[in-house]
Amino acid sequence: MSVDTDDGHGHGEHHLPAVEDWPKGFGEASWWPFVAALGASGFYIGAALFVLGRGAEPIINPLFGGAVFVLSTVVFLSGLYGWLYHAFIIDFWEGEAADHGFPLKLTMLLFLGTEVATFGGGFIYYFFIRAGSWGNLPGIVADGEVLSTLVIANTLILIASSVTMHYAHHALLADNRTRFVRLLGTTLGLGLVFVAGQVYEYYEFIVHYGFSLTDGAYGSAFYGLTGLHGLHVALGAVLLSIVFIRALYGHYSAEKHVSVSTVSMYWHFVDVVWVLLVVVLYVGAIL
DSSP states (O other): OEEEOOOSSSOOEEETTOOSBSSTTSOBOOSHHHHHHHHHHHHHHHHHHHHHTOSSSOSSOHHHHHHHHHHHHHHHHHHHHHHHIIIIITTGGGOOOOOOOHHHHHHHHHHHHHHHHHHHHHHHHHHHHHHSOOOSOOHHHHTTTTSOHHHHHHHHHHHHHHHHHHHHHHHHHTTOHHHHHHHHHHHHHHHHHHHHHHHHHHHIIIIISOOOTTSHHHHHHHHHHHHHHHHHHHHHHHHHHHHHHHHHTTOOOSSOOHHHHHHHHHHHHHHHHHHHHIIIIIIHHHO
8 A cells, every 4th residue: 555645856655654754855754663663572571471470480371471472573573574675675676865964874873772772681680690699500601611612703703794894885985886795795694604603502502511591590691692682683684685685786886875884883783792792691601
């Protein structure tokens, strides 16, 4: 369904739920980010209800928390699809929009601010249990094996991807499109390798070491924080894939690179968070 709102300034057909440009000239106003945010908040509610349903004296049925989490996942993915559809796909073949300057980058900065609060809450939880009683530490932590060669290699891979993303953006600004596409593709490849490495790390920890989410306070903090970060890296890989495909079609230039700038900011953010996680969860746990 669509609404024709041609105002004489080049704005033609709009697709519901975005029915008008607001602010003028900055693209369609959309409800989809709010739908995605509603679904994301449901993750925490579902997880909390699941925890309340476990233990010696459960307050509610744990299936209720699981159902809320699954429903929230559907809502979140629907909102994310709608958001990406309006942001990238509707005008995909028309190329990149003109760079309106700092306001669009400010939007990404505000979003990253909410991400700082999200990860900050997880770190605060970890520091509280770290300052209190650990209880019985999992064997993999007590023996110092949580900091493995795989973790170190994965960290170097993600840091390298941040470097290639930085120079890819600079290559675009210098109008070197061939170098831009190659470095962007390298960044995407390194990001996918990191995600695969984290999945393999989970496999090793759970299957070979018996270290799982239910392994005490440390287990819940470890998998909660690293899992949340892994989700962010996976979403970042999706964004990089979209930008990479558009780059292959020549949608970007030294004058038009809003998507590249904002995705670059996001990617650098998840890299910094991972370094903090390694210092706090891996190195800090064995000291």
